[in-house]
Amino acid sequence: MIWETVIGLETHVQLSTKTKLFSRASTAFGASPNTNVNLVDCGLPGVLPSVNKEAFYKAIRFGIAIGAQINQTSIFDRKNYFYADLPKGYQITQMDLPIVLGGSIEIITDDSSKTINITRAHLEEDAGKSIHDEYDGFSAIDLNRAGTPLLEIVSEPEISSAKEAVAYMKAMHQLVTYLDVSDGNMAQGSLRCDANVSIRKKGNKELGTRTEIKNINSFKFIEKAINYEVKRQIKILENGEKVTQETRLYDSVKDETRPMRSKEFANDYRYFPEPDLLPVVISNEEMQTIKDEFPELPKEKENRYIKEFNLSAYDAQIIASSKSMADFFEDAAKKTTNYSLLSNWLIGDISAFLNKEMIEIHESKLNSDNVAMLINRIDDQTISGKIGKSIFEEMWVSGSSPDEIIESQGLKQISDDGAIEEIIMTVIRDNPDQVEAYLGGKDKLFGFFVGQVMKLTEGKANPQAVNKILKEQLKK
Amino acid sequence: MDQETVSTICYLARLKIDQTKSEKIQNDLETIIELISGLQSIDTSNIKPLYSPLEMTALTHEDEEKSDNKKEKFLENAPASNDDYFLVPRVVE
Numbered sequence: 001m002i003w004e005t006v007i008g009l010e011t012h013v014q015l016s017t018k019t020k021l022f023s024r025a026s027t028a029f030g031a032s033p034n035t036n037v038n039l040v041d042c043g044l045p046g047v048l049p050s051v052n053k054e055a056f057y058k059a060i061r062f063g064i065a066i067g068a069q070i071n072q073t074s075i076f077d078r079k080n081y082f083y084a085d086l087p088k089g090y091q092i093t094q095m096d097l098p099i100v101l102g103g104s105i106e107i108i109t110d111d112s113s114k115t116i117n118i119t120r121a122h123l124e125e126d127a128g129k130s131i132h133d134e135y136d137g138f139s140a141i142d143l144n145r146a147g148t149p150l151l152e153i154v155s156e157p158e159i160s161s162a163k164e165a166v167a168y169m170k171a172m173h174q175l176v177t178y179l180d181v182s183d184g185n186m187a188q189g190s191l192r193c194d195a196n197v198s199i200r201k202k203g204n205k206e207l208g209t210r211t212e213i214k215n216i217n218s219f220k221f222i223e224k225a226i227n228y229e230v231k232r233q234i235k236i237l238e239n240g241e242k243v244t245q246e247t248r249l250y251d252s253v254k255d256e257t258r259p260m261r262s263k264e265f266a267n268d269y270r271y272f273p274e275p276d277l278l279p280v281v282i283s284n285e286e287m288q289t290i291k292d293e294f295p296e297l298p299k300e301k302e303n304r305y306i307k308e309f310n311l312s313a314y315d316a317q318i319i320a321s322s323k324s325m326a327d328f329f330e331d332a333a334k335k336t337t338n339y340s341l342l343s344n345w346l347i348g349d350i351s352a353f354l355n356k357e358m359i360e361i362h363e364s365k366l367n368s369d370n371v372a373m374l375i376n377r378i379d380d381q382t383i384s385g386k387i388g389k390s391i392f393e394e395m396w397v398s399g400s401s402p403d404e405i406i407e408s409q410g411l412k413q414i415s416d417d418g419a420i421e422e423i424i425m426t427v428i429r430d431n432p433d434q435v436e437a438y439l440g441g442k443d444k445l446f447g448f449f450v451g452q453v454m455k456l457t458e459g460k461a462n463p464q465a466v467n468k469i470l471k472e473q474l475k476k
Numbered sequence: 477m478d479q480e481t482v483s484t485i486c487y488l489a490r491l492k493i494d495q496t497k498s499e500k501i502q503n504d505l506e507t508i509i510e511l512i513s514g515l516q517s518i519d520t521s522n523i524k525p526l527y528s529p530l531e532m533t534a535l536t537h538e539d540e541e542k543s544d545n546k547k548e549k550f551l552e553n554a555p556a557s558n559d560d561y562f563l564v565p566r567v568v569e
Contacts, residue, residue: 017539024542033560034551038544054539075527082490084564097527131561132568139568140561268488278534279527 001238002202005230006210007165007195008157011172012150013182014126014190015058020147021125022049022092022277027149029188033142041147043087051280055149058181059099059123060282060290062151065179065297066118068103072282074123076274081267085128085141093152095271098122105155105175107167116168117156126150151181157196157207162226166219169193177323179295192217195226199233199243208233209243213250213257225250229257301326309339318347324360325351328368335372338379345375349389353396365399374402382406383413387459415462417469420453423461424473427452438474449474477506 020027023040039047063070077095100121107114128146130139153172159165173191177184184191198210213229216222228250233243248257296304298320305316319329325346332342346361350371354361374395378388383406394405406412414420427449428435438445453466482502486493493501551557556564 019537019539019541024537024540025545026541026543034547034562035545036543037547037550039546042550048535050535050537052539053536073527080488084562084567096525130567132566135558135561135563137566138556138563139566140558140563142561268484270488273527278530278532280536281533 003199003234003237004202004204005160005162005226006157006198006200006207007159007161007226009155009159009165009168010194010196011153011155011169012126012192012194013062013153013172013176015055015149015151015181016183016190017052017054017058017149019052019054021052021055021123021149022147025147029185031144034144036144037146041087042143043089048276049092051277052149053280053286055123056099056280056282057286057290058149058179059121059151060287061179061294062121062153062176062181063100063103064291064294065175066100066103066105068118068121069101070282070287071097071099071101072284072287073097073279074099075279076123076277077271078274079124079269079271081269083127084139085130085143085146087128087143087146091125091127092274092277093124094122096273100151100153105168105171107164107171109161109163109167114164116158116164119154119156121151121153124150124152157198162223162230165195165226166223169219169222174298174321174323178297186217186219189217193222195222195229197226197229197233199230199237208237209245211243211245211257212247214247214260216250221250221252224252224255225257228255232257298326305329309333309343311339311343315340315343315347318351319343322360324362328361328366328371331368332372332375335369336375336379338375341379342372342375345371345392349392364396366395367399370395370399370401377402377406381413381415381462383411384459384463387411387413411460413462414457414460415465417465420461420465421469421473423453423456424449424466424470427456428473435474446470446474477502477509 014027017027019025020041023038025038025041026036028036040049060070074094074097076092078090079093079095080090082089098120100118102120103118104115105118107116126145126148128141128143130141132139134140155168159168169191173184173186176182176191182190186192193216195213195216196210197213198208200206200208211229211233213225216225229248236243244259247260249260250257301320302313302316305311305320306313309316311319318325320326329342329346333339336342350361350366354364357364374388374392377383377391378385383391383402391402391405391411394400394409395402414423431449431452434445434448438449449470450463450466453461453470479498479502482493482498482505485505551559551562554562556562
């Protein structure tokens with residue numbers, strides 16, 4: 001039997017607004033518990049929400065980027081359920097008239113690309129956070145996150161493998177960070193998804209029974225959770241049994257999904273229009289401003305880098321693929337003129353260090369001033385490329401500037417011909433046998449002399465100067 | 477409407493009702509539904525939905541922080557709390 005996997009993703013993107021969707025409390029991550037909370041966020045009676053338009057502008061920017069229809073009049077609805085971290089007993093969300101309808105996202109797996117259609121994207125408020133295992137017999141509630149704006153993006157069930165699901169989330173991450181819709185920080189929960197997974201016989205039109213895996217927050221876990229779930233469902237079907245429609249959680253430690261404790265009753269959210277909020281209307285002028293201020297997207301950046309900085313297509317594509325890297329490159333490019341050396345460093349050593357620690361460049365200790373300075377010192381031959389690498393390692397750890405490191409460790413390249421000549425003379429004097437052999441035709445020994453000079457200068461001698469003077473002196 | 481529906485509705489709203497009044501509540505609910513269902517007989521297929529009876533749009537705010545956090549007061553008024561958190565009977569999924 002050949003089985004076919006059908007996946008639809010619901011992605012929750014935390015919008016990078018300064019304040020909450022319905023109040024002016026801060027959305028800053030990591031604040032001390034229950035300090036970013038005001039009367040509206042903790043659901044006190046008698047208070048009225050107001051709407052943060054910036055959240056709408058960000059949602060609209062996303063909608064335009066995916067070619068969707070924008071509902072300039074949209075309304076909010078109440079989704080009713082009881083949970084301790086939902087202070088009002090309902091979540092304000094959009095049901096009937098979401099801000100974004102339709103559109104599509106292009107994903108790339110290996111060498112082929114595929115279009116995934118988007119059903120809708122709507123604005124809603126996040127809930128607070130529950131901590132279950134720190135206080136005996138109690139769950140502790142932190143309402144800092146309550147009311148943070150989320151954009152929930154619902155895909156059509158057109159994703160056919162865990163690999164494609166990862167590609168979809170990566171495309172989503174690139175898009176929302178590029179559009180400055182979200183900081184995209186997955187570890188802090190700014191981008192997370194629920195996966196609806198079902199299996200059917202290849203060729204069947206009808207969808208199989210699906211399960212929903214909740215709250216997956218890393219690319220790695222998306223792939224693992226879906227692969228596990230697909231295998232589990234195939235096994236059930238091949239045993240002639242039926243898949244139960246349910247919500248499951250992925251346990252990354254055991255690498256398995258398991259059902260969430262089933263509720264006594266099926267959920268019944270009893271949606272109805274939110275009476276505390278009037279319709280939100282976005283004017284044509286506002287729409288025009290959003291379009292006029294539309295940020296540059298990866299493909300446009302790539303082409304500009306090729307033209308403006310003379311980067312190769314390959315380099316331009318890699319640098320433009322991450323917003324964080326592209327911003328860094330552009331900042332540093334203002335402070336150095338050797339763009340190709342800069343891009344080599346970003347793609348090479350710097351990316352290798354970033355990948356090893358799995359962080360983005362803005363999360364490292366590097367800054368564009370220091371990296372540009374490093375490029376300039378190599379470019380003006382104050383230091384060799386090799387010394388540059390050891391300076392870089394120090395910069396990575398301490399965040400110091402290259403000049404500080406060059407100064408404090410005495411790493412400045414020796415380019416003074418007189419000083420180099422003196423060292424070369426010492427090397428020639430100390431190794432008469434090798435000099436004789438070299439002059440007798442053993443050309444390969446030239447490297448030995450270079451090595452000796454570098455050893456004496458701790459790698460600081462300018463290699464071009466060493467080569468030139470050494471050749472001259474050996475001939476004498 | 478039957479007694480089971482009444483108890484489901486009560487559960488969803490987390491309402492505890494006096495069982496002796498359950499039947500009266502069922503009758504009341506039936507009357508309300510009957511009354512409202514009169515609206516269903518009107519043909520609205522060509523009418524644009526009215527999302528709000530007020531011809532106004534939502535109150536909006538600038539995306540600038542204005543804090544009026546009253547953490548101590550909020551926690552003090554909760555049935556149970558410690559220095560940092562609201563405490564509720566343990567809920568685990």
